[in-house]
Amino acid sequence: MQRTLSILKPDVTRxxxxxxxxxxxxxxxxxxxxxxxxxxxxxxxxxxYAVHQERAFFNDLCQSMISGPVVAQVxxxxxxxxxxRNVMGATNPANADExxxxxxxxxxxxxxxxxxxxxxxxxAKEISFFFSEMEIVG
Ligand code: CMP
Numbered sequence: 001m002q003r004t005l006s007i008l009k010p011d012v013t014r015x016x017x018x019x020x021x022x023x024x025x026x027x028x029x030x031x032x033x034x035x036x037x038x039x040x041x042x043x044x045x046x047x048x049y050a051v052h053q054e055r056a057f058f059n060d061l062c063q064s065m066i067s068g069p070v071v072a073q074v075x076x077x078x079x080x081x082x083x084x085r086n087v088m089g090a091t092n093p094a095n096a097d098e099x100x101x102x103x104x105x106x107x108x109x110x111x112x113x114x115x116x117x118x119x120x121x122x123x124a125k126e127i128s129f130f131f132s133e134m135e136i137v138g
Contacts, residue, residue, distance in 0.1 A: 001076060001077070001078065001080075001138075002076070002077065002078065002079055002080040002081055002120070002123075003033070003074055003075065003076050003080055003123060003127060003136075004074070004075050004080045004081045004084050004116055004117045004123045004127075005072070005073070005074060005075075005115075005116070005117045005123055005126035005127045005129075005130065006025070006072070006073040006074070006075050006084060006114060006115065006116050007070050007071070007072050007073070007114065007115040008021050008022075008070060008071040008073070008113070008114055009064070009065065009070055009111060009112065009113055009114060009115065010064065010065065010066075010067045010068030010069065010070060010111070011064075011068075011105075011106070011107050011111035011112075011113055012071070012105065012113050012114070013037070013068050013069045013070065013071065014067075014068050017105060017113075018037075018071055020105070021101055021105065021113065021114065024087060024101050024104075025073075025075060025084075025087065025101075028083070028084075028086075028087040029077055029078075029083070030075040030076065030077040030080060030083065030084060030087065031075065031076045031077060031138075032073050032074075032075060033074050033075070033076045033136055033137055033138045034073060034074035034131050034135050034136040034137065035071060035072070035073045035074075036071070036072055036130065036131075036135070037069050037070070037071045037072075038069065038070060038072065039066070039068070039069045039070070040065055040066050040070060041066065042062060042063075042066055045061075045062040045065040045066050046058075046062050047129075048065075048126070048129055049061055049062060049065070051122075057109075057110065060110055061110050064110040064111055072130040072131070074127055074131060074136050075116075076138055081116070081117055081118070081119065081120065081123055084116040084117075085116050085118070086100075087100065087101060088100060088101050088102055088113075088114050088116050089101060089102035089103050089106075090102065091109060091112060092109045092112070093106035093107075093108070093109070093112055093113075101113055101114050102114065
């Protein structure tokens with residue numbers, strides 16, 4: 001069993017698609033074992049995405065992430081990190097496969113509906129950014 005950090009981005013909450021995206025996650029065989037809705041501050045978004053701070057898209061990405069509420073989640077399942085990345089689809093929705101969350105819901109590369117951790121190390125860091133152990137109920 002593995003855990004990964006998921007974020008439903010502001011484009012999802014704005015369009016009232018939280019349930020629709022969660023349905024895809026659960027249908028994909030992942031369990032939502034922690035979940036909270038919050039409105040990130042700019043400082044929090046910059047800290048979460050610090051690994052991208054040198055990238056040209058960093059400011060736009062952070063602004064997009066604070067444009068409305070997000071839903072942070074911990075997902076659990078076999079090979080959850082890679083599995084969720086397959087359920088999400090490619091970062092750029094233009095390249096995402098049919099039937100993936102990003103293909104069906106994403107608006108653009110920044111408003112790409114969902115974030116998922118990309119490694120075991122980052123999953124642990126990202127989960128502890130949002131959740132205490134008490135809030136994760138497997
Ligand atoms: P996410 O999985 O949240 O991780 C970093 C985000 O940066 C990514 O999804 C995209 O929303 C955003 N982004 C914007 N431009 C790019 C780009 N050229 N390459 C990768 N990510 C990008």
